[in-house]
Amino acid sequence: MTSFPMDNDSFIVAASWLLSPEAPPLAGGALLVRRGRIGDLGTLQRLRRDHPVPIIDHPGCAILPGFINAHTHLELTHFPSWRLRSQLEEHPQRFVDWIIQLIKVKRGLTPDDMRASAREGIRMCLESGTTAVGEIVTARTLAPLYRGSRLSGRLFFELVGHDNSRFRELLREAVELSGESPAGSFSAGLSPHAPYTLGEETFPLIREAAAGASLPLAIHCSESTEETNFVFSSSGQLAERFYPFVGWERYLPPPRRCSTSQLLERAGLLTDSTLAIHCVQVSRADAEILRKRGVSVALCPRSNERLDVGRAPVALLRKLGIPLALGTDSLASNDSLSLWDELRFALDAFGDELSPADLFRMVTLGGATALGIQGDHGSLEKGKRADFQIVGQAGKRESGLVERVMLRGVVEDVYVAGERFDGERTSP
Template structure:
């Protein structure tokens, strides 16, 4: 995505201003100065107080850029890889899918990963996502993300049953965290799952991650529940032999994934618990006590047939919720618009449009530790926002019309707006801005 030249100051106005925690504002606008939102309110009031160019979007709504709290962008080209690698292994269960994923990934050369990541970044930006919680398998790829205009947090992945492999991954992840953080993309660690890291290594991760947020896949499948509690089931009988990990099998732990991680000190307010499909009441209470945020990935869970997260329980306990797409190895798109609409249909009794908007904006930003600068249209926050043509008629209110029928028109990152040529997918349209409103060829 190539940014157009930026006005140092301008007003963006639409028929509605839509931001979490507040009612949609008719005739709303935001004042942008040097890539930051300086004021928001009624267009007429901002025009009266600030003599700057005005970009108007009639019949549209301005929303914050979305925050995709859980992604694996290196797997963006997975559907194409699957077609060409001749892996004759069709998944029927979660463990089958994991083995298929590993087989296909092993057949892909390292030189193909950068283009897959770059495509994932493009798909995020062009569907209104401006910040991500990305799982990075190879720290050498961090610069690809940092050279983009995405913001958020990079969680450097740690996997290992073998001491040597674990030490190498942990050292590389810690080095990446110490050298690569910046104001745009912060750093964190991702201990992959409780079953892909030896239990004896978990306290060590806790000891070295005092100031680092964590992202951990927790209780994604029933197979994980069986494995952690009884050391049996498909993970023990199929995945571990496939990975030559049989010697690393442990006696039954008689606990859940959440309890295991809590004992190791890995659950803290800056921890993201991803998926959480098979949580018990006791597990959820532990997450609540530790201040953990949960990232839901409902389309991925549906695709892999692992069940549905206990959203009613999580909401009853007041556990902070965010939304993620996971990867294109287990999802159809990287669009949070698609994820939100699926969540609204799937959890129609548990989640309202306002709840889902919160999860995709400020909820995700707070989960990633960037809520002070992202996730809403409040003054002082980075000017990451999207413009959406309002669709739908009838009795639906503005927020419902936007979420169920909205059509993306424009995306801004830190005050930069993007050219029409970047919106090539048939799912998106862009409205040409009237030259009489913004008299600059740089914005055409």
């Protein structure tokens, strides 16, 4: 491997293979990195001839796009240690028990706790080959930290509540923060959390704000039977335990006699810029609604297993052509923030429905498209940001290459906007 000063405007990174979704593997492939972007790509032989610049060679490896984690809560990265500190050592198996524990833990946190946790989450993403995320932001003061980091993607500012006046203020603040995203870093969006944490009178406010500011939405949708029971009949553990716990008894809605997807469609919150997260408890009729409205879905299979809420009907979603992405959720309900871990779990869980090539697309161009950032991310193409990873154990044979890399590949290096990652730096 040849090294050189990393402040050079241009250099070439080469490997045994260049792997990008929707393109055939390229043997002896290379990228020209120029001022943080992909200036050219092709065989090393051609790039060496056309561009007399320094070369970093990674024999036996493959160059892949940086992965796109479509659903994260990086501010919860330190949750396992917070739980121990709060002397809440149990791992709740029921969904509502988990929500209540999460709220109890968060009530004891300081702004410094949240900053340190988010910073660690950013580092963990980057070191595992993830270069962009769809991050749910509840602590608004963290926005500068994300934007000052080397990670990129989209920040979805979370919206929760029933009180109309307080909710309007929360929404106004979220829209204002959304307008502060600098180009090339994080785009913005809104995250109406879930139907059980929002009053229906807030739905038109969200719809109008999102349309007025051209902001996409990310919504936790049909994650559990507790949610579907609550939406349909205002019954079950969310009504009986969660609402009294947070003091929302007076906001308990009358039975809606519909599904989550039907409720959100009626509210006008399902559009082609909506990301529906989880979608475990969806029927054929629900899936048809998602398809008709052009909604993308972020699957989080390890989180779903940890919380014992079921498995998403992947075969149905794929049959209907619903765009899929993959997310890790948070360390409050998962063991790591690595999309490599997530996709390998998904291969075991959905082996009959998702191939290695399917999952490769879901964590690259699929994730970028779901977040609306595909113009800069998700594939190795001229003009895009030079966000890519060097993955070892690629081997020499093209036969079975994608499967081999997905199953056995090891991240050896990560480049973000053309700069090699060697530890996270944040400015704020």
